[in-house]
Amino acid sequence: MNIGSIFRTGDAFRIQHIYLCGISAHPPHREIFKTALGATETVRWSYHEQIVDLVDQLQQQQVQCIGLEQTTESVRLQDWKWDGKTQIAIIAGNEVKGLSEELLSCLDGYIEIPQFGTKHSLNVSVATGIALWELIR
DSSP: HHHHHHHHHHHTTTOOOEETTTTTTOOHHHHHHHTTTTGGGGGGGEEEHHHHHHHHHHHHHTTTEEESSOOOOOOGGGGGOOOOSSSSEEEETTTTTTOOOHHHHSEEEEEEOOSSSSOOOOHHHHHHHHHHHHHHO
């Protein structure tokens, strides 16, 4: 259902592409279709087995790959500066495990959503929506 929600959010913000990787479900999938409400038809997407390989391909195309993750080097989302012109890929991690150490070492930077509660984690579709909103704002 999170993937379907990300498709709907992606449509709302008119993102160019959703890259699904690893164990992520991908269309055609009943739960994705149920939640996406047709957004799988309006947002381009592709599936890639290995995210590290995908990041390498994107970086070779001059796409800046930014992890949405809490790290010692991450920048608060509202403080991260984007020129609005450079193509970026926001990399959201596994719902439980986040982004792997191997992947983190390949990325161009990290942004985190400030959180003030006790859990310090958000649902991946919610985090993606917050990040997209802040980036276009």
